[in-house]
Amino acid sequence: MKFGTSTLLLSGIASIAYGSNTDSLCVAPGTCQPPSDLSYEVSGRIDAVPRKQWGDSGGFCGALSIQVIGMSYGVYHSQDVIRKQAPRSDPLGHGDDDLGYEILHSNINGAMENLGFEYESWDWENQPKPQGKNYLKWMKRKLAAHNGIVQFVLCKGDQHNSYGDRRNPVPYDHIEPFFKLYSLDGDGDVRDDDIVCHGSDYSPDGENNFGYFRQFDSLLDDLDMEGNCADAGSGYGKNEMYPCIYEDLTYGTAISAIKGDSGDIKVSLTVNTTDEADVREDEPPTPLQGSLKIRGLSAGEHYLLQRYDGLGNFPFNANNPSATFKIVGTDEDVMTWVDPETFISNNSTLYTVVRPQ
Known part of the structure; x- marks a missing residue:
């Protein structure tokens, strides 16, 4: 090809x-x-x-x-x-x-x-x-x-x-x-x-x-x-x-x-590189920095941004997120949020935003 x-x-x-x-x-x-x-x-x-x-x-x-x-x-x-x-x-x-x-x-x-x-x-x-x-x-x-x-x-x-x-x-x-x-x-x-x-x-x-x-x-x-x-x-x-x-x-x-997604709050993800270390060619996995665009938030409303590491925790295992962050909606149509923690390139990571129970 x-x-x-x-x-x-x-x-x-x-x-x-x-x-x-x-x-x-x-x-x-x-x-x-x-x-x-x-x-x-x-x-x-x-x-x-x-x-x-x-x-x-x-x-x-x-x-x-x-x-x-x-x-x-x-x-x-x-x-x-x-x-x-x-x-x-x-x-x-x-x-x-x-x-x-x-x-x-x-x-x-x-x-x-x-x-x-x-x-x-x-x-x-x-x-x-x-x-x-x-x-x-x-x-x-x-x-x-x-x-x-x-x-x-x-x-x-x-x-x-x-x-x-x-x-x-x-x-x-x-x-x-x-x-x-x-x-x-x-x-x-x-x-x-x-x-x-x-x-x-x-x-x-x-x-x-x-x-x-x-x-x-x-x-x-x-x-x-x-x-x-x-x-x-x-x-x-x-x-x-x-x-x-x-x-x-x-x-x-x-x-x-994604199965289980409520659909009202939209999250998209980019990372700090457009290629991925090829672990099948013995390249060591690398840490990735995630940046999110979040749509559908209401100004002033409080939310929980949850991260799940590992495919076994998908989808939306609400009892066991790998990390949880508190965010507040703004007047902007799109909120940009950068994860202060990295995740590893040879795994799976899911981000979702929910309203507190």
């Missing part, structure tokens, strides 16, 4: 203006700036930040995609933890019963259950083919509902077969987090000028690490990839930045919540 332009020109429609084309870290033909038209509504996981995957054992693109979206819900899972929660499946990727298995379309539902996420996977087995247009409708609906999507994609120059046999290929090469929707009609049908923001799994995605921005009608292609992805770069470090979704058959999983 595995520089930005100021406009994206697509088959017969008006171009959409983007930001500066001087971004030295944005891989052509991708663009790493959001649309300059301020009339676009933004939905999805608006606080998600692209991160960098581990490259060993087949690559941790699926685990990284789950990590990115999970952090936008206030939970950090190490890529190691995520893979250990992925069950054996057919087809079978890298891994074993002790270290867990590579995230694939065939075991992602089991991983979602074990990690404590609310989710829905696209019903690729029963949807009529070609699925592409209906899939984009589903994807827009999920993003408009503030979900994040673990998206299985094609990459130019790759084999377009993830562990299938030659007679029955599994048509994807890579997995990426799709996390923001920019739309002039977020509740309506798919528009040519709808835009999705995604990560490549090799951050930084542009100098500001916003991610890559794509119009919906540039996303679908066939296995030859000479349509919408004709100008995509080929090979590692290029094709992940401008992938396409297979127009005939596709896979994706929308994450909508």
Whole structure:
């Protein structure tokens, strides 16, 4: 598997203006700036930040995609933890019963259950083919509902077969987090000028690490990839930045919540680095500094911010938080809070905010 332009020109429609084309870290033909038209509504996981995957054992693109979206819900899972929660499946990727298995379309539902996420996977087995247009409708609906999507994609120059046999290929090469929707009609049908923001799994995605921005009608292609992805770069470090979704058959999983979350107070998490020490390559785990954005607080009201370390304490084991902090709501729509304590990179950590009993 595995520089930005100021406009994206697509088959017969008006171009959409983007930001500066001087971004030295944005891989052509991708663009790493959001649309300059301020009339676009933004939905999805608006606080998600692209991160960098581990490259060993087949690559941790699926685990990284789950990590990115999970952090936008206030939970950090190490890529190691995520893979250990992925069950054996057919087809079978890298891994074993002790270290867990590579995230694939065939075991992602089991991983979602074990990690404590609310989710829905696209019903690729029963949807009529070609699925592409209906899939984009589903994807827009999920993003408009503030979900994040673990998206299985094609990459130019790759084999377009993830562990299938030659007679029955599994048509994807890579997995990426799709996390923001920019739309002039977020509740309506798919528009040519709808835009999705995604990560490549090799951050930084542009100098500001916003991610890559794509119009919906540039996303679908066939296995030859000479349509919408004709100008995509080929090979590692290029094709992940401008992938396409297979127009005939596709896979994706929308994450909508953490199980047990009351939903009225929203917490998102970032940490002080966009990569993770690879403990499977004997890199020592590192301390991470968590920073939260909290939405839904009432000014002057008192709350308990709770942190749970270790997947065994999830979700919301209210009797045994690892740490509890008292916070007070302000007049600001978004409160920023930095954890005075660090947590370790090869574990899981969940933050939640509750009202005192």
